[in-house]
Amino acid sequence: MGLSSFIERCISSFRDAIKDSFTNDRDFTLFLCIGFLAGVAGGINTSIFNNFLNDVFHLSETARGVLEFPRELPGFLVVFVLSMLAFLGDTRITSISMFAAAIGIAGLGFSHSFGVLILFLMIFSMGQHLYMPLASSIGMHLSEPEKFGSRLAKYNAYNLSASLIGYGVVFVGFKYLHVSYKTAFIIAALFYLFATFTSFLMKKQEPHHKSFKLIIRKRYTLYYLLCMVNGARKQIFLTFAPWVLIQMFHVGPETFAIYGVIIALVSIFTRTLVGNAIDKLGERKVLSIEAVVLFWLCIGYSFAANIFTASVAGIVIAACYIIDSSTNAVDMARSTYMRKIALxxxxxxxxxSLGVTVDHAVSMSIPILGGLLWSAFGYQVVFMSAAVIAATNFVLSMRICTE
Known part of the structure; x- marks a missing residue:
């Protein structure tokens, strides 16, 4: 009887908390729900995408690098697409982005030729990239200035927590149920559709833009440079870190799902930590520390195979992959830095959005060069180049001033 009463009180408290959230902070709660739903879909995609390319299309490292050009092209075009959709407001553009992601990722599962793959990959990528600047903009709009970091961290924590479900779907599906890539992509598409519906429930339409101008100010030059070097190093990681694990160490989807779970659990902590650090220490220190960590991770990718046995090297590179993925939270610092220096x-x-475009102007070409370097000299040279980019990132980060 005592246990029953305790459970009832817990359920009642949880129900009241949910009700209070929707009553007092309705739009931010819906915003968190969008992040949660997109997180499930993202967890599925992250776990299977590279194995899908390897198992179904049997791409070489050069072809894998070339594929990043059409995949990242929507990121370059996003500022122009946003300019055409600006009259809708950020939340309605979010609806479009989630729907595009749903159509695109479902289409990946039905792709049986390279041309069709590229078409649906670009649709999916456009949906993802449209939402990148919107998530930060909406999150900060629904927050007080002194809480930008912590509120964005809360959104990211929900997004990452949800990705655990996506990783679980992949692990159970591929290890025990023998699901196909097509089925996994369709499940992910359903969650993007749920996110589309949720975005329509948001009432607050601001920020709303009658026009979307291409704003280039000298004051924002450092922000654009930070986006550029971040895009270069990040794209080397996104393209080639999982490819090393697949090609060199034969890691499958279920193992990537396990990595994903570890990354999500670590990142839930690191995103909250980074959010609080932004508010207390400032963007300069946070981004400088990130650059130092990334430099040493690149060294780990480059020389693990030369220092350790093959089995130990695989563990070291997997650890680098996990830590590297867990640093994505620091992207918040670039967004809050921009918000603080905005005129x-x-x-x-x-x-x-222009920062996303600048990021992807570099992202489109870097993987092609990386694929050629891998073919000619081995993957170690690719990550040594990334270490140089990380060092450049440190120099730029030290120049940040928000006063």
Missing amino acids: HSSDITHTL
């Missing part, structure tokens, strides 16, 4: 509030979404 006008109307500059924020415009400049964040």
